[in-house]
Amino acid sequence: MPHRLTLPLAVIAGLLGALSAAQAQKCDRADESQAGMNICAAADHQAADRKLNKAYGDIMKRLSDDADARKRLQAAQRAWIAFRDAECDFSTADSREGTIYPALYSECLTALTDERTGQLSGYLNCEEGDMSCPVPPAP
Numbered sequence: 001m002p003h004r005l006t007l008p009l010a011v012i013a014g015l016l017g018a019l020s021a022a023q024a025q026k027c028d029r030a031d032e033s034q035a036g037m038n039i040c041a042a043a044d045h046q047a048a049d050r051k052l053n054k055a056y057g058d059i060m061k062r063l064s065d066d067a068d069a070r071k072r073l074q075a076a077q078r079a080w081i082a083f084r085d086a087e088c089d090f091s092t093a094d095s096r097e098g099t100i101y102p103a104l105y106s107e108c109l110t111a112l113t114d115e116r117t118g119q120l121s122g123y124l125n126c127e128e129g130d131m132s133c134p135v136p137p138a139p
Helices: 002-023 034-062 067-091 101-124
Strands: none
Touching: 034 067, 034 101, 067 101
């Protein structure tokens, strides 16, 4: 079993290194090189992640009086992160050895992150009395 964990951890470590290098450079949409596309894809994911974290934080604030609901949201978010990472690892596997891999992986992360942000944002916009909504309406 340790062998199975080695590859994903190595891939994640490599991507973090690539993302750190990409963070040092600004995204230039006019740069059509693979390196430029990788940098912009990483920047897009970072922007999507900031939006997700805002929505998550807003929900956690609304749930400030409900410790059990906060724990359930935290568990759901952790499970979603594990799913997102596994899905992107799977869906980009064929490009793993290529220079396009960082861009494809970042694009996958961005797409799934945007979907999750939409889901969380929906919880923030529930109508009063909606019993199917796990988040209370804004005061």
